Amino acid sequence: MAILVLDGVTRVVEIPDAEPLHILRGVDLVVDAGEHVSIVGRSGSGKSTLLNILGLLDEPTGGSIRFDDVPVQRMSAAERDKRRGREVGFIFQQFNLLPGRTAAENVATPLLYAEPHRFWRRRRLALEMLDRVGLADRADWLPSRLSGGEQQRVAIARALVREPRVILADEPTGALDVETGQAVMGLLDGVARDSRAALVTITHDPHIAALADRRHRLDGGVLHPAEVEAVR
Numbered sequence: 001m002a003i004l005v006l007d008g009v010t011r012v013v014e015i016p017d018a019e020p021l022h023i024l025r026g027v028d029l030v031v032d033a034g035e036h037v038s039i040v041g042r043s044g045s046g047k048s049t050l051l052n053i054l055g056l057l058d059e060p061t062g063g064s065i066r067f068d069d070v071p072v073q074r075m076s077a078a079e080r081d082k083r084r085g086r087e088v089g090f091i092f093q094q095f096n097l098l099p100g101r102t103a104a105e106n107v108a109t110p111l112l113y114a115e116p117h118r119f120w121r122r123r124r125l126a127l128e129m130l131d132r133v134g135l136a137d138r139a140d141w142l143p144s145r146l147s148g149g150e151q152q153r154v155a156i157a158r159a160l161v162r163e164p165r166v167i168l169a170d171e172p173t174g175a176l177d178v179e180t181g182q183a184v185m186g187l188l189d190g191v192a193r194d195s196r197a198a199l200v201t202i203t204h205d206p207h208i209a210a211l212a213d214r215r216h217r218l219d220g221g222v223l224h225p226a227e228v229e230a231v232r
């Protein structure tokens, strides 16, 4: 079942005293529940712009996007915010953890705005998520005491704690060494599959892209199917 459907999505940015910038020129993409899709593309090709549109943070200037069969352009801003908060989890290259909060408090942050039955159980839910990413014994540590890979695992737990149906990862291994990056990405792929969430991963790394069920390359503002590159 399709959760996100993009049809001819364009994104044009008007720039004073210059030609408008056509970042996306007609992107078609269908993301089904529970599948893992990867997008590669060189720097500046519009990957983050596309991910922000998928996550309802930004709107297309043309074409359409449907979330659960509802046209996003017809949602009110409040409705979009509510859907994003409940259904979308983001993971970024920079882990963006709150430095003065423990791992468990960081993971519980999205639950501060959740329904009462989750709000009151937030510490328990955070501990369960930390356990799933192998960090049960780091629950009360501050981020500064954790390695880069551990910090990204905390960020993954935080992105998943509300059980979103879509997880969007923008270069999630970009700040990690190759080996740690592969381990973290394998973990993310596994927890996303276990929770039946759709996962869209943006990456430079063909090894990481190869974990996905379907691969795309963003080039010239259009998505193309990408071949599996030889993986050693």
Ligand SMILES: Nc1ncnc2c1ncn2[C@@H]1O[C@H](COP(=O)(O)OP(=O)(O)O)[C@@H](O)[C@H]1O
Pocket: 013, 021, 023, 041, 042, 043, 044, 045, 046, 047, 048, 049, 050
């Ligand atoms: N709001 C904006 N105003 C002007 N230029 C932008 C804006 N957003 C993105 N860009 C430009 O559009 C291009 C694509 O950006 P981005 O989506 O961040 O690419 P990527 O993530 O693939 O590196 C870049 O050249 C970037 O500088």
Ligand SMILES: [Mg+2]
Pocket: 047, 048, 049, 170
């Ligand atoms: Mg980017």
